[in-house]
Amino acid sequence: MERKELELLEKLAPDHPDVKVLWENHILFNKQLEKLESKAYLTPDEQTQVRQIKKQKLEGKTKLVALLNKYATEE
Numbered sequence: 001m002e003r004k005e006l007e008l009l010e011k012l013a014p015d016h017p018d019v020k021v022l023w024e025n026h027i028l029f030n031k032q033l034e035k036l037e038s039k040a041y042l043t044p045d046e047q048t049q050v051r052q053i054k055k056q057k058l059e060g061k062t063k064l065v066a067l068l069n070k071y072a073t074e075e
Contacts, residue, residue, distance in 0.1 A: 008068050022064040029057035
């Protein structure tokens with residue numbers, strides 16, 4: 001995420017639980033991906049899991065950015 005988005009996130013997260021949850025999920029997905037992608041070899045199931053996590057992460061980030069934009073224009 002861009003610096004501007006991260007600053008806005010830090011500002012909004014305490015007062016907006018929806019933003020906080022999406023951000024926490026984003027961090028969780030990053031950790032899961034790092035763990036899987038650090039392996040020398042991924043099984044077919046793990047490859048499927050990586051694709052699914054990336055999809056969920058992208059969907060969450062899209063929602064998060066939309067919320068940040070919405071809240072930024074309201075303030």
